[in-house]
Amino acid sequence: MSDLAISIQNISKVYRIDPTTGGAASRTLQEDLVNFAKNPLRRTTSSKKQEIWALNDVSFDVHEGEVIGLIGRNGAGKSTLLKILSRITEPTHGFADIFGRVGSLLEVGTGFHTELTGRENIYLSGAILGMRKAEIDRKFDQIVEFSGVSKFIETPVKRYSSGMAVRLAFAVAAHLDPEILLVDEVLAVGDASFQKKSLGKMSEVAESGRTVIFVSHNMGAIKNLCTRAVLLDGGKALVDGDVDHVVQEYLITASEKGEWHTEIADREDRQGSGALRFTGFQLRGSNGSTVEAAVAGEAVEFVLQFQCNSEKIQNASIMIWLRDAFTKGLLRLGTELTAQSFNELPQEGKIICRVPRFSLRPGRYFIDLGADIDGVKADRVIRAVTLDVVGGDFYGSGKVPLHPNDGDLLCEHSWRLG
Amino acid sequence: MSSALRNISHLTAARLRDRIHTQIQNEKILHVKKKIDKGSSKKISWHVRIQRSRGWSGLSLRELWSFRDLFWILAMRDVKLRYKQTALGVTWVILQPILTSGIFAVIFGVLAKLPSDDSPYLLFAFAGTLPWTLFAQSLQRAGSSLVSGREMISKVYFPRLILPISSSISVLVDFLVGLVSISVLFLIYKVPLTWNLLAIPGLVFVNLLIAIGVSFWISAFSVHYRDFIYALPFLIQAWMYASPVAYASSIVPDQWMALYSLNPMVGIIEGFRWALLGQGEFSWISFGISLAAGLVVFALGALVFRRVERGFADVI
Structure with a gap:
C-alpha cells in the first residue's frame, strides 16, 4: 500500500442558519444595535437557529x-x-x-x-x-x-x-x-x-x-x-x-425520483424559426411513471413539452439525438425515420417518443432536441438535458458491459456453434 | 437498583467506547508520525492538519511571506483598475487632493482666516491632505476589500490578511503621484527644499501601519455587519475633523490638547507639515504616540482578524 496523502477523520460541518434572516449568516449592525437596545441582557445570537449538517462524520483515507x-x-x-x-x-x-x-x-x-x-x-x-x-x-x-x-x-x-x-x-x-x-x-x-x-x-x-x-x-x-x-x-x-x-x-x-426539466424553456442559445419550441422534458419508465434515469433493456419514454407560436402547424417532424460526453452522436430518434409527422398541433402539448427496449450502456448521456416544420428548422436545443442510464438486465443474463472501452451500445445477440 | 445498574453499565459502555476511540486515534497518530518520520527518506514537502482552530492565533509571517507574489499582483491589479476605469486616469488622482486643499484654503484660510503657520494656505492644506488621503483611502478600500473579494474567499485558500494589506498598499501609488504634484506646487511657490524631506519614508511607514491596523478591524467588521460599510464614510469624515488636515493643531484649545494628541494621525500630519514645509519643530512625542498607537492597533487588529477570519467563507 502506498503512502497516505489525505486522511479524513470523522469530519462534520454544521452550518447554523437563522430562519428569521432568510438564511443569511451576516447580520446588520442596525439590527443588533436595536436588539441590544431592546434587551441588553440577552445575547442577540441566541435566536432560534437551525442547524444544518452539511457533513456528518465522514472518514476515509486517500493514498498517494x-x-x-x-x-x-x-x-x-x-x-x-x-x-x-x-x-x-x-x-x-x-x-x-x-x-x-x-x-x-x-x-x-x-x-x-x-x-x-x-x-x-x-x-x-x-x-x-x-x-x-x-x-x-x-x-x-x-x-x-x-x-x-x-x-x-x-x-x-x-x-x-x-x-x-x-x-x-x-x-x-x-x-x-x-x-x-x-x-x-x-x-x-x-x-x-x-x-x-x-x-x-x-x-x-x-x-x-x-x-x-x-x-x-x-x-x-x-x-x-x-x-x-x-x-x-x-x-x-x-x-x-x-x-x-x-x-x-x-x-x-x-433514479428514484424524476421531474420536469422546464429549464429548456429558458434556453436562449437555440436555433430555428421558433414556430415550435420545446419547453420541457420528462423521462418516463416502463410503467409510465416519471423516473430520473433510464434502465437499459427496459422501456423508456421521452416526453417533450412544446409550444407553438403560429397556428395550424402542418407536417412537424421531431427528432432526438443521444450523445456521449464528447458530443459523439450515438443514436438518432426521429419522426422522419419512422415515417410519421404531426399535423394540426395544439398551442401547447406533449409529444411522446417510446423506446421499447433501451439499448445504451449505463452512464451519462446528453440529449439534443430538434423540430422541423415543413422541412424548415423550427427549434434546436443542444444539450437540452442529461440522461442517466442505469444498468438493467438487457441480455436477460444480469450482465452488462461496464468498461468504457466496451462501447456504449447494447444489441440483442446470441451465439451458436456453426 | 436496576436504574443504578443501568447507569453503571451505561458508564462502562461509554468508557469502553472512549477507550477504543482513543486507541484508534493513537494508532492513527502513530501512523501519521511514521509518515512524518519517513519524511527524511522520502520527501514530504508539506503537512497540515485541518481542524477547527480555537483561541487566538498570531500572524503567521512565514505563510504571508510565501504568498508575497499574490500581495504584489493584487496590489498592482487595484492600481491598474483604478487608472484604467476612471476616464481622467492619473489626472483625477492629481486633481482630487489639489481641489480638496483649494476648498480648505478658501473656507478656512480666506473666509475663516485661520492661521497657517506662515505658509500659503493652499500648500499648508495640501501637506495635510496628502497623508490624510493615504490614510482615508486605505480605510475605504481595505475596508471593502473582503466583501468585494468574496468570490475569491469562498473559492480559494490564501491568508485573508492579504486582501486588506494589498489594497492599502495599492493606495501608496496615489500617494506617490500626489508627492509629484506637491513638488510642482513647491516650484510655483518657491518653497526651499530641506533635509526634513528625508523623514517622509518613516512617516509614510507609520501612516500605513495605522491605516492597515485600522483596516483589519474595519474589514473584519464589515464581513459580519454588511451595513457597516455605509457608516464608514461618516467615521472617516469625523476622524478627519479630529485631525489637523484643514487647520493647524495650534488652534486647538490647551485644555483639549492632551486628548487631541491621542489621535495617532495628529503626529503623522504634523510630521508631514514639518517635513514638507520645514516649519516648526519635529515633535518626537507626537510621533512616538503615532508609532505606539500604530503598533498596538496593528497587532490587536491582526489578532482580531485572525480570530474571525475562520468564519469568513461561511458568512460572506
Whole structure:
C-alpha cells in the first residue's frame, strides 16, 4: 500500500442558519444595535437557529497517486468537503491530515477581472491559485497555447466571448502543479471540443501519479478518470469503493425520483424559426411513471413539452439525438425515420417518443432536441438535458458491459456453434 | 437498583467506547508520525492538519511571506483598475487632493482666516491632505476589500490578511503621484527644499501601519455587519475633523490638547507639515504616540482578524 496523502477523520460541518434572516449568516449592525437596545441582557445570537449538517462524520483515507471521484446529489456535501480540504472553511468536528502541497480548483476563473487583459488575468488567477510569479513566467507560453486565445492576450477580457474567457481560465488552472489536486465540477464549462481537451488534461494529471479528488456529475468522466469513488448522501459517506460499483449505486438512488426539466424553456442559445419550441422534458419508465434515469433493456419514454407560436402547424417532424460526453452522436430518434409527422398541433402539448427496449450502456448521456416544420428548422436545443442510464438486465443474463472501452451500445445477440 | 445498574453499565459502555476511540486515534497518530518520520527518506514537502482552530492565533509571517507574489499582483491589479476605469486616469488622482486643499484654503484660510503657520494656505492644506488621503483611502478600500473579494474567499485558500494589506498598499501609488504634484506646487511657490524631506519614508511607514491596523478591524467588521460599510464614510469624515488636515493643531484649545494628541494621525500630519514645509519643530512625542498607537492597533487588529477570519467563507 502506498503512502497516505489525505486522511479524513470523522469530519462534520454544521452550518447554523437563522430562519428569521432568510438564511443569511451576516447580520446588520442596525439590527443588533436595536436588539441590544431592546434587551441588553440577552445575547442577540441566541435566536432560534437551525442547524444544518452539511457533513456528518465522514472518514476515509486517500493514498498517494489515487484518483478518487466524489459523487452525490446536489447538497450531499461534496463541495463542502472540498472546501474543508482546501482550507477555505473549517470543519466543526473532526480533522484531516494532508501530506503534500494542495491545489484546489473549485471554480474556473476565480479572481478574473474583465477590465484586465488576458496576460494580466493569467498572472492574477495563477497567483490566487497559489502559483509563484516565476512559475507563471515559466508556464506562460504553455498556458496561452492551451487556451487558444494567443491573438487576444493583450486585449481586456471584457472583449472576449464567454467561451474564450473560460478557456483562458481553465488553461491557467490546468497548469497548477500540486501534489494533491482537488477539482470541483470544472469540466462542465466551455464548448464540447474544449471539454474534451480539459478532460484529456485531467486524465493526464490522473496518470501522472498525482493524488486527485474529483467532484463531478458527469459519471462518464468519473468512470474514465477515477479508480475509486465515494458516494456522499445527506452529508454522510454512504459507499466507498470501486468506481463502477459506486457509480451504479448512485445512479440507482438517483433514479428514484424524476421531474420536469422546464429549464429548456429558458434556453436562449437555440436555433430555428421558433414556430415550435420545446419547453420541457420528462423521462418516463416502463410503467409510465416519471423516473430520473433510464434502465437499459427496459422501456423508456421521452416526453417533450412544446409550444407553438403560429397556428395550424402542418407536417412537424421531431427528432432526438443521444450523445456521449464528447458530443459523439450515438443514436438518432426521429419522426422522419419512422415515417410519421404531426399535423394540426395544439398551442401547447406533449409529444411522446417510446423506446421499447433501451439499448445504451449505463452512464451519462446528453440529449439534443430538434423540430422541423415543413422541412424548415423550427427549434434546436443542444444539450437540452442529461440522461442517466442505469444498468438493467438487457441480455436477460444480469450482465452488462461496464468498461468504457466496451462501447456504449447494447444489441440483442446470441451465439451458436456453426 | 436496576436504574443504578443501568447507569453503571451505561458508564462502562461509554468508557469502553472512549477507550477504543482513543486507541484508534493513537494508532492513527502513530501512523501519521511514521509518515512524518519517513519524511527524511522520502520527501514530504508539506503537512497540515485541518481542524477547527480555537483561541487566538498570531500572524503567521512565514505563510504571508510565501504568498508575497499574490500581495504584489493584487496590489498592482487595484492600481491598474483604478487608472484604467476612471476616464481622467492619473489626472483625477492629481486633481482630487489639489481641489480638496483649494476648498480648505478658501473656507478656512480666506473666509475663516485661520492661521497657517506662515505658509500659503493652499500648500499648508495640501501637506495635510496628502497623508490624510493615504490614510482615508486605505480605510475605504481595505475596508471593502473582503466583501468585494468574496468570490475569491469562498473559492480559494490564501491568508485573508492579504486582501486588506494589498489594497492599502495599492493606495501608496496615489500617494506617490500626489508627492509629484506637491513638488510642482513647491516650484510655483518657491518653497526651499530641506533635509526634513528625508523623514517622509518613516512617516509614510507609520501612516500605513495605522491605516492597515485600522483596516483589519474595519474589514473584519464589515464581513459580519454588511451595513457597516455605509457608516464608514461618516467615521472617516469625523476622524478627519479630529485631525489637523484643514487647520493647524495650534488652534486647538490647551485644555483639549492632551486628548487631541491621542489621535495617532495628529503626529503623522504634523510630521508631514514639518517635513514638507520645514516649519516648526519635529515633535518626537507626537510621533512616538503615532508609532505606539500604530503598533498596538496593528497587532490587536491582526489578532482580531485572525480570530474571525475562520468564519469568513461561511458568512460572506
